[in-house]
Amino acid sequence: MKICNSVIQKKEDIAGLVGTGRFENHMILSRKALHHGFSNKTDKGNTAIHEFIHLLDKADGVIDGIPNALLDKQYTIPYLQLVHQKMEEINKDKSDIRNYGGTSQIEFLAVAGEYFFERPKLLKRKHPELYKMLEACFAR
Numbered sequence: 001m002k003i004c005n006s007v008i009q010k011k012e013d014i015a016g017l018v019g020t021g022r023f024e025n026h027m028i029l030s031r032k033a034l035h036h037g038f039s040n041k042t043d044k045g046n047t048a049i050h051e052f053i054h055l056l057d058k059a060d061g062v063i064d065g066i067p068n069a070l071l072d073k074q075y076t077i078p079y080l081q082l083v084h085q086k087m088e089e090i091n092k093d094k095s096d097i098r099n100y101g102g103t104s105q106i107e108f109l110a111v112a113g114e115y116f117f118e119r120p121k122l123l124k125r126k127h128p129e130l131y132k133m134l135e136a137c138f139a140r
Contacts, residue, residue: 016047018054018063025058027051044115044122045098053113057106065105067137079133083108086130096126113138 015033018026029048037046053067060068071079083105089095090102101111115123116134124131 016051018051018058025055027055041118044096044118045111046114046118049114049117050110053110054106057109063106065107065109067109071133071137075133075136080105082129082133086112086127 016027016029027048029051033047037048054063057063057065057067065083066076066080068076086095086097087102087105087108090097090099090108095102097115098111101108112123112130112134116131116138120131123134
């Protein structure tokens with residue numbers, strides 16, 4: 001199984017993961033993480049949303065941070081340019097997007113997606129270009 005590091009709370013405590021092998025196309029969530037994700041509307045985080053976005057990303061056969069199944073091809077290059085710009089801002093501590101989003105474009109998609117669904121108005125105000133791109137992906 002592939003464990004998404006963004007959801008490991010303690011070494012022994014896994015909050016969520018996307019499976020492989022016989023668990024292919026499944027996500028497994030801890031009950032605690034599931035409840036916390038939907039009960040806290042101010043933290044811009046949600047394990048269930050995060051892992052579900054990884055599953056959506058994998059719809060084209062690979063988890064790579066490029067939501068090919070959701071994003072029209074003409075937007076791929078502008079999307080990647082925006083992602084890497086935003087990751088750089090995160091890594092320079094100049095963003096309110098969760099730090100884990102700066103580790104890879106795979107995790108950026110999931111973390112930005114959490115923000116999009118948890119705090120859409122705030123994302124639209126603080127990151128309008130990213131909001132438009134995610135809206136094109138998720139609001140179909």
